[in-house]
Amino acid sequence: MIRTFAINAENIADVVERVRHHRPRVHCLMNTVVQKFTADGITAVDAIPSMTSSMEEIASFVAKANALTINLGTLDAERRKVIMHAVQVANGEKKPWIVDPVHCDYSPSRLAFAQQLLALSPTIIRGNAAEMELFEETVNSLRIQTGPQDHLSIGKRSVRVSNGHPWMAKVTGTGCLSGGVIAAFMAVEPDPLLAASAALCVTGIAAQLAATYANGPGTFEPAFLDALSAISRQDIITHARIEHDEG
Template sequence: MNESVSRPTAADAAELLARVRARRPRVHCLMNSVVQKFTADGITAVGAIPSMTSSLDEIADFVARADVLTVNLGTLDAERRHVIRIAVDMANAGGKPWILDPVHCDYSPGRLAFARDLIALGPTVVRGNRAEMALIGEVRASLAIETGPVDHLSDGSVQVTVENGHVWMAGVTGTGCLSGGVIAAFLAVEGNALKAAAAALATTGVAAELAAPEARGPGSFGIAFLDTLASLSADDLLKHARIRHATA
C-alpha cells in the first residue's frame, strides 16, 4: 500500500476542500427527511451542489447526473427501499462512489437486514455510530467509519482517527447526516476513500470547534456551524485538524 496516499493529513484536508470548491461536484442524497435542508446547506457551504429528490420517477435521472450518492436509512418505508435500490444500481452501473449510513439499524431487524443487503452491493463507505457498526460487523470491501466523539476509520490495512468536533454537534439534529454529505462531496474529487473521508470529517470537525465560541447554545451553534463551514480556510485546517494514524 502506498503510504503517502493512504495516510491522510491536515494538508490533504486543505487541498481537498479547495478541490471541492473549484470543481463543485453534484451530490445526490437519499436523506432522512427530517434533516434534508440542513444537510443540503452544509453540502452547499463546502462548495458542492446537493440534490435531494426521492421520487421513484426521477431517481435514476438524478443519480445519472450526480457525481456521488449518499444513502441514509433514517426515514425508511417500502417506496424508499425501492428508490434506494434503483439509486444504488445506477451508481454502481456508472462507477460512481456511494455512501451508506445505516441509521438505526440497531432498532429494527428488518432495517438491519436491508442495510446488510445494501452492503453486499459494495458501497465505497459505510458510516455509523458505535451501536450500528457493531451490528453491521466487518465491512470487507468498503471503508468503515465509526462516528462518535472521536471518529474511527479503517480500510482494512490502515486505521485513522479524526479527533475534531464539539459536543454541541450532538445537540443539533442532522450534523451527522451533514457530515455524510460532506464526505460524499470529498469522495467526488478524491478516489482514495480513506483520504477523502478523513479530510471531510476534519473539515466538519474543525468548523464545529471554531463555530462554538460564536454560539450561545445548540440553536445558534447550528447557524454558526454553517457560516464557519462556508468560510473555512486552508490555514484553519492546517492549524486545527487532528488526524492520527495506526496500522491495523
C-alpha cells in the same frame, strides 16, 4: 488503482480546494427530518445537492451526480425501492456512495435492508458504535465508526479523527450533514480514507470554530454553516487532529 497518501492537514486542505473548484454534484436519499440542513451543508462546501426520492426521477439524478449519499433515518416501502434503484445506477456507472444505517439496531427489518445494501459494496458505511457492531468486517468498503473520536478503517489502513464539539450532538442532523459532505469529498478524491477523513476533520473544525461565538445549540447551527463555508487552509492546519494507526 487508487494512490494512497499519508493523511495530514495539508492534503485535507487540498481536497477542500478541489471541492470548491470542481463543485461536484451530490444526490441525497436523506432522512426527511434533515434534508434542508444537509443540503445547506453540502452547499456550504461549494458542492451542489439534489434531494429527489421520486422513482420516476432517481435514475436521471444519480446519473448526473458525482456521488450518492444514503441515510436510512426515515424508511418506507417506496423509499427502499428508490434506494435500491439508486444504488444499481451508482454501481453501474462506478460512482462512489455512502450509506448511514441510522437506527438499524432498533429495527430488524431496517438491519436486514442495511445488510442488503452492504452486500452491494458501498464505498463507505458509517454509523455509531451500536450500529457498526452489527456488521461484519468488509473487504472493499471503508468503515467509519462515529463518536467522540471517529474511527475510519479499510484493510490495514486506519485513522482517527478527533475534531468536533459537544454541541454537534444537540443539533439534529449534523451527522447526516457530514455524510453529505463526505460524499462531496469522495466525488473529487478517489481514496475513500482521505476523502472521509478530510470531510470529518473539516466539519469537526467548523464546529469548534462555530462554538467560539455561538451561545448554545440554537445559535450554533447557523454559526456552524458559516464556519463550514469560510474554513481556510490555515484553520485546517492549525486545528486538524488526526492520528494514524497503520496495520
